[in-house]
Amino acid sequence: MSQVQNSIRPKLLATLAGEVFERPPVWFMRQAGRSLPEYLELRSRAKDFIAFCFNPEMAAEATLQPMRRFPLDAAIVFADILLIPQALGQDVWFEAGEGPRLGELPDLGLMRDRIESSTAFLANIGETLRRVRAELEPERALIGFAGAPWTVATYMIEGRGSDRSRARTYAYQHPEKLDELLEILVDSTARYLVMQARSGAQVLKLFESWAEGLAEDVFQRIVINPHKAVIERVRAAGIDAPFIGFPRGAGALVANYAAQVPVQAVALDTQAPIALGKSIQSGGKAIQGALDNLLLRSGGPALDARVDALIEAWSDGPYIFNLGHGVLPDTPIAHLERTIRRVTGR
Amino acid sequence: MSQVQNSIRPKLLATLAGEVFERPPVWFMRQAGRSLPEYLELRSRAKDFIAFCFNPEMAAEATLQPMRRFPLDAAIVFADILLIPQALGQDVWFEAGEGPRLGELPDLGLMRDRIESSTAFLANIGETLRRVRAELEPERALIGFAGAPWTVATYMIEGRGSDRSRARTYAYQHPEKLDELLEILVDSTARYLVMQARSGAQVLKLFESWAEGLAEDVFQRIVINPHKAVIERVRAAGIDAPFIGFPRGAGALVANYAAQVPVQAVALDTQAPIALGKSIQSGGKAIQGALDNLLLRSGGPALDARVDALIEAWSDGPYIFNLGHGVLPDTPIAHLERTIRRVTGR
Numbered sequence: 301m302s303q304v305q306n307s308i309r310p311k312l313l314a315t316l317a318g319e320v321f322e323r324p325p326v327w328f329m330r331q332a333g334r335s336l337p338e339y340l341e342l343r344s345r346a347k348d349f350i351a352f353c354f355n356p357e358m359a360a361e362a363t364l365q366p367m368r369r370f371p372l373d374a375a376i377v378f379a380d381i382l383l384i385p386q387a388l389g390q391d392v393w394f395e396a397g398e399g400p401r402l403g404e405l406p407d408l409g410l411m412r413d414r415i416e417s418s419t420a421f422l423a424n425i426g427e428t429l430r431r432v433r434a435e436l437e438p439e440r441a442l443i444g445f446a447g448a449p450w451t452v453a454t455y456m457i458e459g460r461g462s463d464r465s466r467a468r469t470y471a472y473q474h475p476e477k478l479d480e481l482l483e484i485l486v487d488s489t490a491r492y493l494v495m496q497a498r499s500g501a502q503v504l505k506l507f508e509s510w511a512e513g514l515a516e517d518v519f520q521r522i523v524i525n526p527h528k529a530v531i532e533r534v535r536a537a538g539i540d541a542p543f544i545g546f547p548r549g550a551g552a553l554v555a556n557y558a559a560q561v562p563v564q565a566v567a568l569d570t571q572a573p574i575a576l577g578k579s580i581q582s583g584g585k586a587i588q589g590a591l592d593n594l595l596l597r598s599g600g601p602a603l604d605a606r607v608d609a610l611i612e613a614w615s616d617g618p619y620i621f622n623l624g625h626g627v628l629p630d631t632p633i634a635h636l637e638r639t640i641r642r643v644t645g646r
Numbered sequence: 647m648s649q650v651q652n653s654i655r656p657k658l659l660a661t662l663a664g665e666v667f668e669r670p671p672v673w674f675m676r677q678a679g680r681s682l683p684e685y686l687e688l689r690s691r692a693k694d695f696i697a698f699c700f701n702p703e704m705a706a707e708a709t710l711q712p713m714r715r716f717p718l719d720a721a722i723v724f725a726d727i728l729l730i731p732q733a734l735g736q737d738v739w740f741e742a743g744e745g746p747r748l749g750e751l752p753d754l755g756l757m758r759d760r761i762e763s764s765t766a767f768l769a770n771i772g773e774t775l776r777r778v779r780a781e782l783e784p785e786r787a788l789i790g791f792a793g794a795p796w797t798v799a800t801y802m803i804e805g806r807g808s809d810r811s812r813a814r815t816y817a818y819q820h821p822e823k824l825d826e827l828l829e830i831l832v833d834s835t836a837r838y839l840v841m842q843a844r845s846g847a848q849v850l851k852l853f854e855s856w857a858e859g860l861a862e863d864v865f866q867r868i869v870i871n872p873h874k875a876v877i878e879r880v881r882a883a884g885i886d887a888p889f890i891g892f893p894r895g896a897g898a899l900v901a902n903y904a905a906q907v908p909v910q911a912v913a914l915d916t917q918a919p920i921a922l923g924k925s926i927q928s929g930g931k932a933i934q935g936a937l938d939n940l941l942l943r944s945g946g947p948a949l950d951a952r953v954d955a956l957i958e959a960w961s962d963g964p965y966i967f968n969l970g971h972g973v974l975p976d977t978p979i980a981h982l983e984r985t986i987r988r989v990t991g992r
Contacts, residue, residue, distance in 0.1 A: 472948050554897075592818075
């Protein structure tokens with residue numbers, strides 16, 4: 301990398317390469333959408349949420365809105381983890397105020413036949429990334445993402461968000477079928493992420509939103525192994541973009557995850573102890589997180605104190621400031637501004 | 647303790663005192679109720695669930711039903727964690743199929759005034775314990791329990807089971823009020839447990855059902871500190887019954903809990919890694935858990951294999967075989983029988 305490129309290397313990428321800053325780079329999960337009035341206005345122009353995600357003009361605008369408003373170190377492409385099931389032939393729609401709904405799980409053979417074409421089906425997300433990268437300043441990183449195979453499988457099996465007990469039971473009662481479904485998702489997800497990297501994503505994030513409540517042996521089989529497989533396939537395609545893995549709710553199993561999955565950073569949820577983060581840093585990975593989104597929404601001196609405490613605790617090693625979960629819809633913008641100022645010192 | 651008493655010391659109590667057995671003692675959370683047809687018949691005779699809990703004849707019968715059916719090492723008194731709010735003056739009722747509902751949170755001063763009388767209000771639970779102890783064989787232990795202060799507070803604040811986001815927000819926005827509520831609950835819970843021990847409970851269990859999703863500093867303040875305070879007060883009253891603490895969903899923070907709370911055993915939930923259990927045992931405490939209740943319901947060779955794996959992993963130290971959560975209502979009785987046979991070898 302030349303001097304010139306180095307001088308504008310985004311702070312997020314430097315951190316993912318192991319560099320340590322007194323003030324960490326900062327971005328927020330769900331920084332685009334929900335909490336921003338300009339997003340709500342934009343969103344009202346699309347007929348439904350899926351159509352919005354597939355519209356590169358609108359999705360690029362939604363991605364960039366928080367970047368105009370806040371001095372964030374990274375943009376994350378506006379998309380949804382349930383675009384993959386749709387690309388594999390399962391109906392997906394959103395009930396207003398109730399979250400996602402999915403049609404019947406397609407036959408595994410039919411889904412396997414659709415893997416090849418799934419990336420083309422998702423081409424518009426690549427176009428969104430190209431548009432965002434063209435507008436985004438070079439010192440700000442662009443993150444692409446996908447839902448991790450198990451999390452996506454829970455929605456595909458249950459047909460909606462839930463306590464995942466049907467999906468977890470499926471994991472026990474139909475292990476071969478689940479393994480086949482996860483393999484289909486590993487393959488399509490890896491292709492999707494390769495396409496995102498080739499379209500301008502400089503960082504790839506795997507969201508395992510439902511890693512909670514899994515026994516250690518099950519976690520190994522349905523979380524750790526598929527994450528490793530996705531990353532191996534992306535690397536085999538010649539993509540060297542750093543990965544952030546987010547095993548949300550994995551508790552003490554986060555240590556197993558960090559030890560085995562070749563991500564460059566582990567995103568930590570709200571309940572991750574300080575010591576766990578430090579031990580992941582000592583093991584050679586960056587960490588990201590873990591401010592409570594309820595505290596960000598609540599604000600006040602407790603918010604300031606916790607922001608300071610996290611930076612104090614973790615900025616001896618590579619650390620990306622973020623939440624432990626997404627920004628809540630009714631989070632005051634002033635709290636986001638104040639927190640970013642506190643992190644950046646600007 | 648004399649030789650004779652020693653010879654009939656319940657295996658559960660021996661384990662809680664640090665003794666190690668090739669085959670661990672076994673009991674199941676929610677072994678009474680729900681999954682048993684004789685319970686459903688009995689329950690249909692009471693007008694509502696709260697009335698059932700306050701009826702010593704019925705509650706003792708429900709406690710003993712699984713003891714007649716299965717060779718379990720312990721009975722746990724049939725009661726509910728929401729009897730304490732009722733004793734403090736908050737209305738509690740159960741909507742069929744929907745779980746608990748609570749009336750408005752009473753004024754803190756009024757609740758404080760009721761602490762003294764709350765134990766008398768709960769006297770029938772003592773009577774249940776006396777009846778059970780009189781019928782239970784001496785080699786089988788009797789467990790009393792209470793909800794831990796934070797978990798009970800979440801119901802009191804939210805008025806129902808939920809994702810606890812209102813209660814967690816309350817913890818940030820009204821820290822002094824929450825601390826006062828927790829202090830009221832520490833006091834009333836300690837008195838309640840002392841009464842249970844004096845009525846025949848040989849082991850006391852604190853259920854922190856909603857320890858999940860808390861940041862480390864909040865966990866210290868609203869979980870660890872109140873648990874320590876409850877146990878200190880019970881000890882100050884001259885009760886030396888061993889404690890089992892169950893910080894369900896606490897993830898990696900279970901290590902903080904085990905290091906600081908003077909329980910004799912830590913109950914582990916489904917996602918607790920084997921290594922975490924071993925490290926708690928090395929630290930001088932027994933562990934309990936952590937079979938997935940979905941796997942118990944599913945059955946089959948995967949259940950047998952996991953039962954064997956848990957015993958293999960943990961029975962080098964003091965270990966109590968149990969689930970990571972309660973028995974699910976539609977768990978086949980044959981799966982309970984099979985699992986108990988596998989644990990006991992009988």
